[in-house]
Amino acid sequence: MTTVYISVGSNIERDYHIQAAMNELALLGTSFQSSTLYEAEPVGFEGPNFYNCVVVFKTSLTLDTLQKTLKLLELNYGRSPQAQKNQSRTLDLDILLYGEQVQDIHPVLPRIDIYKFAFVLLPLMELCPDQAIPGDGRTVTELWQSFDRSQALWPVEQFVC
Numbered sequence: 778m779t780t781v782y783i784s785v786g787s788n789i790e791r792d793y794h795i796q797a798a799m800n801e802l803a804l805l806g807t808s809f810q811s812s813t814l815y816e817a818e819p820v821g822f823e824g825p826n827f828y829n830c831v832v833v834f835k836t837s838l839t840l841d842t843l844q845k846t847l848k849l850l851e852l853n854y855g856r857s858p859q860a861q862k863n864q865s866r867t868l869d870l871d872i873l874l875y876g877e878q879v880q881d882i883h884p885v886l887p888r889i890d891i892y893k894f895a896f897v898l899l900p901l902m903e904l905c906p907d908q909a910i911p912g913d914g915r916t917v918t919e920l921w922q923s924f925d926r927s928q929a930l931w932p933v934e935q936f937v938c
Contacts, residue, residue, distance in 0.1 A: 778806070778807070778835040778836065779835065779836055779837075779838075779875060779876040780833065780834075780835050780874075780876060781806070781833065781834060781835075781843065781872060781874065781875050781876070782831055782833050782872075782873040782901060782904065782905070783802060783832050783833075783834075783847070783872055784825050784829065784830070784869070784871040784873050784888070784890060785798045785802070785830050785831070785868075785869070785870055785898050786828065786830055786866070786868075786869040786896070786899075787827065787828055787866065787867060787868050787869065788819065788824055788825045788826060788827040788828070788853070788865050788866065789793055789825070789865055789866060789867045790794055790810040790867065791817065791825075791827070791828040792828075794855075794860075794867050794868045795814065795828050795830070797854055797868070798850070798854075798870065799811060799832070801816055801850050802832050802834065802870075803834070803851075805834065805836050805838060805843070805846065806834035806835050806836030806838070807834060807835050808834055808835045808838070809832065809834040809868050810832065810833050810834070810898030810904060811830055811831070811832045811905040812830045812831045812843060812899075812901070812904050813830065813900065813932050813933075814830045814831070814932065814933040815828070815830065815896055815899065815900065815930045815931065815932055815933065816828055816829075816830070816931055816932075816933050817829055817896040817928065817929065817930040817931075818893070818928075818929060819839065819857075819863075819865075820863075820894065820928070821862070822863040822864060823866045824864070824908040825865060827830065827896065828933060829897070829900065829930070830871065830900050831897065831900035831901050831903075831904055833904050833905065834866075838911055839876050839883070839914060839933055840872070840878060840886075843872065843875070844872060844884050847870040847871075847872065847906060847923075848870075850866050850867075850868065850909075851867075851869065851870055851872060854867050854868040855867040855868070855902075856868055856869075861870055861875045863881055863927070871884075871888055871890065872884050872886065873888045873890065873891055873897065873901065874886065874887050874888075874891075874908075874910075874911065876911075877911045878911065879903040879911045879912035885900065886911070887910050887911055887912065887913070889904075891910065891920065892920065894928065895926060895928040895930050896928070897925065898917070898920060898921055898930060899921070899930065901917050901920045902917050902918065906918040906921075907915055913937050925929065
């Protein structure tokens with residue numbers, strides 16, 4: 778079993794799509810946990826605010842199978858096959874960490890979003906503050922301590938993942 782961390786986001790019918798993602802992802806493994814759900818403004822484009830969280834679970838799926846499964850879930854919940862970066866989306870599921878895997882081919886691991894976005898790093902900090910980032914060596918806490926926190930995000934209190 779491999780421990781995986783998945784970033785979950787939506788800014789279209791957010792409540793529905795985040796809950797659907799939680800239900801679907803929980804079926805892919807064991808020991809499923811979710812961070813706090815956060816609301817954040819979109820980065821790089823104008824649009825509705827996103828809901829974002831990170832989930833962790835143990836899975837027997839290979840990296841390739843997990844990646845294909847996540848992309849199929851996105852499509853099944855209304856994401857366009859031609860979806861581009863920096864646009865609204867029903868569901869966005871990205872592998873952040875897959876065990877200790879490090880690779881420069883798709884999917885790039887660890888995912889660069891860990892270093893770029895508060896809506897990824899803060900939820901990761903909740904779930905695994907002492908986790909060393911594979912290939913980097915710094916812990917999630919060390920990354921968070923040196924992170925530019927100018928990107929606003931706030932917890933979604935009424936939502937239970």
